[in-house]
Amino acid sequence: MANKKILLIEPGYKNKYPPLGLMKIAQYHGPRGKRDNVRFIKGEDRSVMNEAWDRIYVTTLFSFEYPKISQSIDFALEVANGQADKVFVGGIAASLMHERFLDERRWHGIRFIKGLLSDAPAVSLQLDEFAEELYSSDTNGRPIEDLVPDYDILSQIDYRYPVRDAYFAYTSRGCIRKCHFCGVPKLEGMQRDTESLTDLVRAIDEHYGPKKDLILMDNNVVASARFKEIIAEIRDLGFVPGAKLMRPGAKVAVQRRVDFNQGVDARILCKDPMYLRELATICLKPLRIAFDHLGVKKPYEQAVRYAAEYGLTELSNYMLYNFHDGPEDLFERMRLNVTLNEELGIRIWSFPMRYQPTNRPNRGHIGEKWSRYQLRSMQIVLQATHGIVSGAPDFFKHAFGDTFEDYARILMMPHDFIFNRTWYERYDQDHKLYEFQAEFSSLDNYERAELMELLSSRDPREFVTLSDFAANDKVRRILRFYIPVSKDELTTIWATQKELVRLEAMSDLGLAEDERVEDAGLDYEEESIAITAELAPKQRAVA
Secondary structure, three states: OOOOEEEEEEOOOOOOOOOHHHHHHHHHHOOOOOOOEEEEEEOOOHHHOOOOOOEEEEEEOOHHHHHHHHHHHHHHHHHOOOOHHHEEEEEHHHHHOHHHHHHOHHHOOOEEOOOOOOOOHHHHOOOOOOOOOOOOOOOOOOOHHHOOOOHHHHHHOOOOOOOOOEEEEOOEEOOOOOOOOOOHHHHHOOOEEOOOHHHHHHHHHHHHOOOOEEEEOOOOHHHOOOHHHHHHHHHHOOOOOOOEEOOOOOOOOEEOOEEEOOOEOHHHHOOOOHHHHHHOOOOEOOEEEOOOOHHHHHHHHHHHHHHHHOOOOEEEEEEEEOOOOOHHHHHHHHHHHHHHHHHHOOEEEEEEEEOOOOOOOOOOOOOOOOOHHHHHHHHHHHHHOOOOEEOOHHHHHHHHOOOHHHHHHHHOOOHHHHHOHHHHHHOOOOOHHHHHHHHHHOOOHHHHHHHHHHHOOOOHHHHHHHHHHOOOHHHHHHHHHHOOOOHHHHHHHHHHHOOOHHHHHHHOOOOOHHHOOOOOOOOOOOHHHHHHHHHHHHOOOOO
């Protein structure tokens, strides 16, 4: 039954890592599996329209990418000529929002797969043997989840993943914790170990050639009872400090690294220095530690101190915000990293990650201690810093302030002033920023509260009429600064700033693209910053 035509579709969103699920499905159907003809596309590539496909798989990633996911599912149905039984949709969003996908009437008949493909293929894919569906008799085969990813399909698309020259693997699945903000318990269940990492790496070497890095996607590796064995296995694979890979024909060896890209648990790391001592025996870069709220400040700080003690000096952390925290909680966490950097002589990069419910199809959630305007402001600060919070004192103070009061004022600034702050501080001959600051400093707490409420009640395109709703004269007057600057004026500002070499140097944080986080929400735009977003990737100024 070989030579069937199989189409794999990844929606057209930006993502850091290749679609591991589709790569394993490609292995199942490919030359070392069912020997079918497999085609992989990114987005809606209409060149596939002229062929008859026997099966179409669509992967899904974050739930807030629902619009692009929907577009790809509709496209898959079109490619299948309306034959919904040929279309299979799986992945994170399809699992976390399973009922929503099932309830969409236009997708009736599509199979939405929840969770991992960890049973026999025919079982995981819900195939009907009575209907003699393709490979429906494969009820005892090796689970697709356990197959070696097929790297060859990545050459079929033009999109280049920031992280691609790597072994993508798990040494464990699931997690011992059940954090309310996390989708892992729903996706993977309780923590358990996976099959041999060594066997996987050797198989990838044999079929696709050696890879530079080892990306381990475990959710909580330090909770594994086999933690020391896992680290020993990584060492045995050659991923020790200073490890390099010399490829045939290359003149220069490339530095290798290990990355537990989901981070490690400070609440476990702090209990015994053994964990950091073991992690220091592999070429780990960076060490990622989650710092989700101030309640874990003590274990987080202890874990960082252990890391510094054992020579792990390049750290990165995820900082959840917009959950049960408020701006002051987030600022204190960011500020702690500056203190630790200075005291311990290490480098910690933080990546604030805005919380969204795992079943919400957009990024519109507003936490109880945040306002809509504050969240927009934080996003714009992060756009200017490329999503990174450096622990370097000067950088941090300029971007976020030296105290919480400074930070609170920054979050209330007009967004054009936030993103182009260096321009308005140094080169604006009209001194608009200083005029704004003088008026803002005269507002009392009640007036500032009214201002925040007004700014959070409208899209920025409506700010031109916002003064009509102000009850206070001083608030009404200061609202003129919040009217978005024209596109022509922004273009002039950015063209001038492009010549400022010093600003280019400030934005060079020394952090490689493949060490940044999967998604910091920087591309999500409300009407408020639609114009800013057009040139944001080119803008190098630090807010």
